[in-house]
Amino acid sequence: xxxxxxxxxxxxxxxxxxxxxxxxxxxxxxxxxxxxxxxxxxxxxxxxxxxxxxxxxxxxxxxxxxxxxxxxxxxxxxxxxxxxxxxxxxxxxxxxxxxxxxxxxxxxxxxxxxxxxxxxxxxxxxxxxxxxxxxxxxxxxxxxxxxxxxxxxxxxxxxxxxxxxxxxxxxxxxxxxxxxxxxxxxxxxxxxxxxxxxxxxxxxxxxxxxxxxxxxxxxxxxxxxxxxxxxxxxxxxxxxxxxxxxxxxxxxxxxxxxxxx
Numbered sequence: 001x002x003x004x005x006x007x008x009x010x011x012x013x014x015x016x017x018x019x020x021x022x023x024x025x026x027x028x029x030x031x032x033x034x035x036x037x038x039x040x041x042x043x044x045x046x047x048x049x050x051x052x053x054x055x056x057x058x059x060x061x062x063x064x065x066x067x068x069x070x071x072x073x074x075x076x077x078x079x080x081x082x083x084x085x086x087x088x089x090x091x092x093x094x095x096x097x098x099x100x101x102x103x104x105x106x107x108x109x110x111x112x113x114x115x116x117x118x119x120x121x122x123x124x125x126x127x128x129x130x131x132x133x134x135x136x137x138x139x140x141x142x143x144x145x146x147x148x149x150x151x152x153x154x155x156x157x158x159x160x161x162x163x164x165x166x167x168x169x170x171x172x173x174x175x176x177x178x179x180x181x182x183x184x185x186x187x188x189x190x191x192x193x194x195x196x197x198x199x200x201x202x203x204x205x206x207x208x209x210x211x212x213x214x215x216x217x218x219x220x221x222x223x224x225x226x227x228x229x230x231x232x233x234x235x236x237x238x239x240x241x242x243x244x245x246x247x248x249x250x251x252x253x254x255x256x257x258x259x260x261x
Contacts, residue, residue, distance in 0.1 A: 009036070010036055010037065010058040011055070011058045012038050013039060013041060013048070013059075013082075014026065015047075015048035015052075015062050015071070016043070016061070016062075017065075018063070019043070021063070022041055022043075024109070025087060028110060028115050029115075032119060040055050043066075045066045045067075045068055045069025045070055046069050046074075047068075048062070048066075048074050052074075052078055052080055053078060053079050053080050056080045057082050058083060059082050059084075060082050060083070062086055063086075067253050069257075076143055083135055084104075084139060085104045085105065086104070086106065087105075088108065103142055152168070153167070153168055154168060155168070155193055155195070157191040166185070168208070169220075171218055172184045172185060172237050173217045173221070173237065173245060174193070174197060174200055174216040175215055176213070177214070181200070186221065187239070188241050188243075197214070211255055212247055213250075213251075215245050217245055221238045222237060222238070224236045225255075225259065228247075231252040232247050232248065232249055232252065234246050
């Protein structure tokens with residue numbers, strides 16, 4: 001394919017949780033060193049936010065499904081917003097959203113000829129005097145379009161014949177015990193709820209963190225923590241009984257992200 005020369009060499013950051021995907025993309029970009037200068041990479045959204053705001057690249061290749069922060073959550077937190085090319089295996093709904101907002105995307109596995117089309121698009125992007133502003137607007141529209149459902153603010157519980165709403169500010173943690181899920185409060189009251197932990201993990205605001213397959217903890221009630229073996233942590237909660245919750249080994253990244261370890 002005959003690719004028009006670009007007038008700009010883009011300082012580039014690759015953000016993807018799969019090391020093989022990052023390595024493959026770096027190999028593809030080596031064929032276009034006149035266009036891309038890779039200055040950094042990150043393996044999750046939280047690390048990506050730090051790298052982008054520190055290095056201030058011209059362009060990022062961004063995966064969507066990543067631990068700690070996904071691609072969309074990361075973009076919402078950026079102070080520096082570069083040109084974004086999504087590198088994703090995302091569903092058709094999101095792909096349609098990208099196209100409607102004139103944002104480029106590469107479906108995994110990325111093919112050399114598809115990357116060349118992205119370079120052509122960058123060339124056209126350079127030629128438009130208002131391209132940068134339009135790109136920022138497109139990103140904002142995309143984030144609004146893909147905004148997740150509004151988080152819940154209270155949990156309904158049954159008390160006798162009435163339904164009471166417990167504010168999330170009064171919840172220390174949620175605990176799964178077999179097929180039942182319980183809400184705990186600072187005074188050590190315990191209430192059965194109708195949500196699964198998976199549903200709560202999707203709906204609760206960001207101060208609630210899943211730290212174990214059986215526990216979601218309100219980080220505002222964590223008084224202190226200590227390291228445990230095999231990458232786990234013991235979280236001490238600020239409630240009447242001084243509850244201790246031990247995190248699961250597979251949730252260590254979430255705990256580290258919570259405490260910025």
